Amino acid sequence: MANVLVVAEFADGKVKKTTHSAVTFARTAAAALGGSYSILVLGSSAGMAVDELAKLGAAKVLVAEDASLGNYLAETYAPTVAEVAKDYAVVVAAASGFGKDLLPRVAGALAAGYAADITEVLSSGGTLQYKRPMFAGNAFGICVIDSAVQVVTVRQSAFAPAEPTGAVSPSEKVGIAPSGKAAGRVEWVKYEQVKNERPELAEAKVVVAGGRALKEQFYELLDPLADALGAAIGASRAACDNGYCAPDLQVGQTGKVVAPGLYFAIGISGAIQHLAGMKSSKVIVSVNKDGDAPIFQISDYGLVGDLFKVVPELTEKLRAIKAG
Amino acid sequence: MKILVALKRVADPDNANKVKIPADGSKVDTAGLEWKPNPFDDYALETALRLTEDGKSNKVRKGEVVVVSFGPKEVETTLRSALATGADRAIRVECTDEQLDGFLVARALAKLVETEKPDVVMLGKQAVDGDSNQVGQILAELLDWPQAAFAATLREESAGLLVGREVDGGVLEIRVSFPAVVTVDLRIVAPRSVYSTATDAAFKYNDGVRFAPLPAIMQARKKPLDTKSLAELTTEKPRIRYVRYEAPPARKAGTKVVDVDALLDKLKNEAKAL
Known part of the structure; x- marks a missing residue:
């Protein structure tokens, strides 16, 4: 199945705008592969995100809701993302603090290649090619990923946020994959938000x-x-x-x-x-x-x-x- | 505490705008640029040294720092300089840069961890040539260890580290128990960013990384430097293949304006940006 999985960024009860950029990528990539895209959201109250995510034209909104996913930690999120991603050709998130922390770990779990911070997706003979900045943006590399699942993060500023399509996607619950030992050896202590009333x-x-x-x-x-x-x-x-x-x-x-x-x-x-x-x-x-x-x-x-x-x-x- | 630090050399990042892409797009040509240690890896080494001393004296060590780098014989320059700065031992994994991707480096490091058994693997958050920001996180997953990526502060506790991570919108504090993978961000080398259990709470480091004193450069020649082949550590194939490279779109210098009024006029009437 050549479909694309978007991992939504959902925190403090809100879907982050970064998710919409990842959806824009998914629309292009899924069209090139002749498949569809779905959106996965994780959290202890992930169900809250469904209404908003269901407007973005996905084949499905997948909801992994569990008390163990309260505060984001790569060690607790990665196993479930990796498990769901096995049925997809490409898994994507925005290259935000969230995506850059989580998706390489997911790639590790899948023994998959990871292309970071991509600015454009191209297609050549049905194979996706990813363009990404290197050397502080002084060169762009166009790469392909040789693994069953391809893991990418996208540069938010290079993909305009996806608009709602007018349709409503069906949602379904997904189970939580068991965490490894790592999850038991990390503890979320506190988050100190810098006060900011300005636009992101x-x-x-x-x-x-x-x-x-x-x-x-x-x-x-x-x-x-x-x-x-x-x-x-x-x-x-x-x-x-x-x-x-x-x-x-x-x-x-x-x-x-x-x-x-x-x-x-x-x-x-x-x-x-x-x-x-x-x-x-x-x-x-x-x-x-x-x-x-x-x-x-x-x-x-x-x-x-x-x-x-x-x-x-x-x-x-x-x-x-x-x-x- | 035993810390394994991964080091990479990169083409001089202060001259990264001088890299060239040949017309056929076959490579990023860094000819003419000096090799420099990846700045974030320098910070990782500094962090490891701070965690294995008491702050007052870098001669009183309470741990071991092993540095590892991947590449041809020439990367030994990078390793020797890390030994001179204070690392105890070095390992070079023989390979060419072209053989590697982040997945392979993480695989090889995971294998190395089996024999070295460090409490912490310390890495820079990203290499400033590939700009991927991936090896630490992949490695943590392969080892089933916790990861503290983009660390800006570290406090050693009895069996782990309290880590301040710079994330979008603020600082997230997490606690990881040993063994763990840490990737460091810029602010980790600020004077009050890193404290081992032996460091006095009032102690302040000099800002930035330390430099090797001359006698240490001589002594570093005698410190052990082992070589391993990549095949000893992994026989996997890279997952990423670059098919071509492109130069970024050129941006032309615009005009200089004489004063604020001229600027506002241009923004309003020419750029239509207001």
């Missing part, structure tokens, strides 16, 4: 990102600008490492990858690993006091100047535009 970084239409140059004034300067634009806030690695902002704001090769309509790089010089996380943005604006900063080479609009003056002025004028 990976999903925002506008991103305002700051670098080391902002120093302790990171939020003081960027919060009002982001408010004026309705933007998410991102950061360079240097800003995160220096503790000027929360680490989960990091945009780059090893942080979040974003591709918004408009990206502001404020006081960011443009290290290779940062560019890897944002250079697919539609319009890039950079503000930097160094006119030779590498960021200008990939920016649509560059403004050489003192960000401590430019940012407040920009914020004020954007507010005025918004106020009409």
Whole structure:
């Protein structure tokens, strides 16, 4: 059976938007294989996700609901995902913190090949080919997977979220596969969420990102600008490492990858690993006091100047535009 | 505590924009780029060293760190430098880079674990050439061990580790008991990220990784370095096959604007982004 299995990301009673990007991948892949796609959701209250997932055009929504799946841990989720995945040609999740933790473990359980963070799926003679960034986005590799089940994660910014189809998929319960010894040797202790009222970084239409140059004034300067634009806030690695902002704001090769309509790089010089996380943005604006900063080479609009003056002025004028 | 650290050398990541793709798309050409240790693997080594000392003195060791790398003879440079930095012993698995994928490396490491019997296998969360972020998680499954992927903080406890993992939206704390697989994220080398049971709670490390002092580089030549063949560890075939490579779409530099008004005018009227 050449069908595709999407592993939904479901946390705190909500289906994460990352799931919709994985569904978009599944639609293309299933069409190329001449098969269908189903969605698997796991959790202690996974049933809550069914209504929303059933709108996404899947052949089936599979529900693994069990008290043992309360807080996500790869060790407890992977056995059930692997068991269900045995009947599928491809298993996919988004390359989020969830997908990148879980799917390689699933691949291990299936002795399957794993292609990470893919940006495009192609088909050649009925075989799927996966395009994925390497070397901080300075090369793309097109690969095939030689195993009975193929395991992939998809880059969220490269697959637009799937829209509801208007139909309602049937749902069915699936059993929980027995966990290995590993599950008994890991304990979920606590989750400290960073307070964030802004749009999700990976999903925002506008991103305002700051670098080391902002120093302790990171939020003081960027919060009002982001408010004026309705933007998410991102950061360079240097800003995160220096503790000027929360680490989960990091945009780059090893942080979040974003591709918004408009990206502001404020006081960011443009290290290779940062560019890897944002250079697919539609319009890039950079503000930097160094006119030779590498960021200008990939920016649509560059403004050489003192960000401590430019940012407040920009914020004020954007507010005025918004106020009409 | 015994820790097995997996190390990979990569083409200089600070010059990754200089890699070339030949017209036939047959490879990613890294000629002219220096080999460097994968930064995340350097952090894994630093983490392992911190967990096997008391903080005050790196001469008082309370454990063993074994480093392993896969590749041709030249990867011994990477291993020797890890020995100079403080690792006790090294293993090179003889193979070519082309023979490997993440699955195979995880298989081979799993086999190595059978004989080495470490309490922890420590890896970087990803190699910055392939950018896959997979070996630690696959290995944990093959061993049926818990995995602490993307670790930003570690506290050694009596029979395990309390791990702060950087996940979307915050930090998730988990506790794993030995033996376990840990993959490390950037912030693991911050001054207060890693504490062994012997480390004083007030102790702060220098930020980042340590460098080998000159005498240690000499002494490292005498530390044991064993070689194994890949076939001794696994006879599996790789699961991933690259059929071709492409260069990324080029992005042209745009224009410089003189002031905020000019920028807003461009964004509004030219890019239509506001």
